[in-house]
Amino acid sequence: MTSLLSSPPLTQPADPVESGAARRRPVLLLALLAGVVAAGSTLLVCSAVGMAGWFLSDAGAHGAPRDGMRTGAVAWLMAHGSGLTVDGTPVTVVPLGLTAMAAWTVWRVAHRLGEALWGHGPDVHRLGDGERDWTVPVGVTGFGVGYAGVALLTVHLVTAGQVKPDTSSVLAWCLGLTLALAGPGIAAGSGRAAIWAARLPVVVRHGAATARSILRWYLGLSALVVAGSFLLNLGEAANMVEQLGTTGGETAIFALVNLAFFPNAVLFGASFLAGPGFAVGGATLVSPSAVVLGPLPVFPLLAALPDTGTPPAWLGAVIGIPALLAALVTIRVQRRRPTLRWEEGALRGCGGGIVAGVGLAVLAALAGGAAGPGRMRYVGVFTFDLLVHAVTAFGLGGLVGGLLITWWQRRTSEPAPETLLPPA
Numbered sequence: 001m002t003s004l005l006s007s008p009p010l011t012q013p014a015d016p017v018e019s020g021a022a023r024r025r026p027v028l029l030l031a032l033l034a035g036v037v038a039a040g041s042t043l044l045v046c047s048a049v050g051m052a053g054w055f056l057s058d059a060g061a062h063g064a065p066r067d068g069m070r071t072g073a074v075a076w077l078m079a080h081g082s083g084l085t086v087d088g089t090p091v092t093v094v095p096l097g098l099t100a101m102a103a104w105t106v107w108r109v110a111h112r113l114g115e116a117l118w119g120h121g122p123d124v125h126r127l128g129d130g131e132r133d134w135t136v137p138v139g140v141t142g143f144g145v146g147y148a149g150v151a152l153l154t155v156h157l158v159t160a161g162q163v164k165p166d167t168s169s170v171l172a173w174c175l176g177l178t179l180a181l182a183g184p185g186i187a188a189g190s191g192r193a194a195i196w197a198a199r200l201p202v203v204v205r206h207g208a209a210t211a212r213s214i215l216r217w218y219l220g221l222s223a224l225v226v227a228g229s230f231l232l233n234l235g236e237a238a239n240m241v242e243q244l245g246t247t248g249g250e251t252a253i254f255a256l257v258n259l260a261f262f263p264n265a266v267l268f269g270a271s272f273l274a275g276p277g278f279a280v281g282g283a284t285l286v287s288p289s290a291v292v293l294g295p296l297p298v299f300p301l302l303a304a305l306p307d308t309g310t311p312p313a314w315l316g317a318v319i320g321i322p323a324l325l326a327a328l329v330t331i332r333v334q335r336r337r338p339t340l341r342w343e344e345g346a347l348r349g350c351g352g353g354i355v356a357g358v359g360l361a362v363l364a365a366l367a368g369g370a371a372g373p374g375r376m377r378y379v380g381v382f383t384f385d386l387l388v389h390a391v392t393a394f395g396l397g398g399l400v401g402g403l404l405i406t407w408w409q410r411r412t413s414e415p416a417p418e419t420l421l422p423p424a
Contacts, residue, residue, distance in 0.1 A: 027120055031113060031139040031186075035146020038109040038182075039174075042102045043154060046079075047072035049256065056249025073158050074165070075260075076102075080151060081173040082165035083369070092369035093379060096267070097260035099366075103181055106147070110182040113139060114189020139186045144178035203344050203351075206337050210352025214329045214394055215359050218322065222270040226262070229269075230304040237300035244298060258301045265301055267367040268381060270360060274393065275319040276385035278368075280305065281375040288315045294375055322390065326353045326397030331405040338409045349402025353394030360394075361387035 050072020051065050078084065079098030084091045120135045151170050159165060187193040197205060230237065241251055268278040268286075277287025285292045286305060293308045330349040339345050361383055368380015 027117055027135060027138045028142045030116055031142025032146040034109050034113040035143040035148075035178075035182075036150055038106050038143070039102075039147045039150035041109075042098075042105050043073060043076045043150065045101070046076040046098065050075065053249075053253040053256075056247075056253055070158055073154050074163060077151070077154060077158065077165045077170060079260075080177075081169040082155070082167075083169060085164050089373045090370045090377070091372065093261070093264065093371045094366060094369065095257075095260035096263035096367060100263055103177060106177050106181045107185045110143060110185030111189040113143065114186040114191075116189075117186065118190045120190075133192070135190060136183070136187050136192050139190075140178060140183045143182045143186065144175060147178060147182075148174045203347050206333070206339075206344075207348045207351040207355070209337070210330055210333045210348050210398065211355035211359065213333050214326050214353060214356040214398065217329050218273075218325055218356070218360065218394075219266060219270060221321070221325065222273060223262075223266045225273065226265045226269040226304055229306070230301070233303040237303035240298050240300045240303065254300075258299065261301060264367040265304060267360075267364045271364055271381040271386045273318050273321050274360075274386055274389045276382045276389055278379075278381045280379055282378050283375065288318050297372060297376065319389075319393075322393035323397035323400075326356070326394040327401030327404070330398045330401030334402060334405045334409075338413075339406060340410050340413060342403070342406055345402040345406030346399055347402075349398030349400070350395050351398075353396070353398030354391050356398075357387065357390035357392075357394040360390045 047069040050070070051068035053071065054065065054068025074082075074084070075095065075098060078091075079095055079102055081092075081094055114136075117135055117139055148171055151174050152167070155165050155167050155170060184193065187196070241254070244254070246254060271278050272286060272288065275288065277285055277289075279285060280296065280302070281294050283292070284294055288311060290310060291306050291308050293305065296302050296305075326349075330352065333352075334345065334348060337348075339348070364381045364386055365383045368378070370377045371379045
């Protein structure tokens with residue numbers, strides 16, 4: 001026993017937190033690498049598809065593989081708003097299908113980066129005490145620099161001859177993707193988003209969930225409408241392809257090009273259902289009340305357009321769909337997040353609907369642009385008109401839905417037993 005009491009003290013092990021901090025890689029380095037990976041992965045996919053298209057078009061008889069890869073890189077830049085100037089004609093329509101692929105990749109890589117950074121900076125208790133934390137800002141900055149660096153290098157490599165991408169637009173889109181997706185992704189992955197969201201009022205969190213659901217369901221409905229219209233006119237689309245006289249491989253690549261612009265068509269369909277409609281060239285209109293079209297390019301996706309003339313009277317009823325959908329979605333969301341307060345139910349529905357309307361107008365504004373010479377210099381929605389219609393319809397629908405479900409929950413809820421009530 002005395003030998004145990006007189007033995008020298010044991011050496012204390014190193015603090016696991018301090019040893020872990022010593023092994024951590026710098027936040028900025030990880031973020032730079034993540035930005036390069038997010039941009040390079042989608043660029044590599046587009047380049048591979050471009051090379052496959054080069055081979056399928058003429059079995060490699062003309063040009064070289066680098067020409068196909070360059071075409072894929074140009075498509076990647078167009079997905080980031082670069083546009084093109086071909087023989088003096090601007091082409092600024094963004095293939096939102098490729099943009100959606102890039103956006104999904106940015107979110108996933110940023111979320112993984114956030115998971116890698118969760119141990120950096122102060123912990124949850126120190127954050128709760130208001131300690132300043134630079135982990136997310138530094139991560140977002142590094143991610144944006146890495147992503148923009150890949151974009152600038154791509155612009156430098158593809159700029160030649162008639163192909164002149166707009167560098168400022170590319171940088172603006174890279175900044176937008178970084179702030180809108182990479183930032184929230186890093187914050188969510190690192191756990192900061194949960195801490196920050198907990199400080200928001202409950203009505204704000206539930207209103208945001210309502211807005212997200214309204215927008216998701218409305219875009220899904222618009223996609224079904226566009227896909228259904230295209231299938232009904234599939235014969236006309238097949239005739240367009242036949243006029244081009246393409247081979248099987250060329251037809252497959254042409255189908256991918258049309259698929260890249262399908263989200264654009266979905267947003268046009270969303271504007272059609274809301275009432276204002278959209279234009280496919282100067283002095284044209286496609287809306288529930290009138291359809292005025294001019295000469296159109298041979299592009300199979302355009303077969304989904306309705307015929308020129310005055311649509312049937314019953315088609316005007318589609319403008320009531322946004323309000324009805326907003327009311328139903330608000331009811332669905334609030335059933336999972338009940339409230340017995342009238343003002344909270346109204347704010348959730350109406351506020352969520354207004355935010356969803358603004359979000360729809362912003363997305364639709366990105367879907368248009370110049371698609372060719374002459375009258376095709378303007379293709380897109382009437383953004384301000386869509387904003388007014390969408391905010392009004394979604395806001396009123398959400399308000400009605402919020403009040404209805406609040407009334408139902410107040411009517412069917414049971415009062416708490418007196419033993420569970422807090423003392424007066």
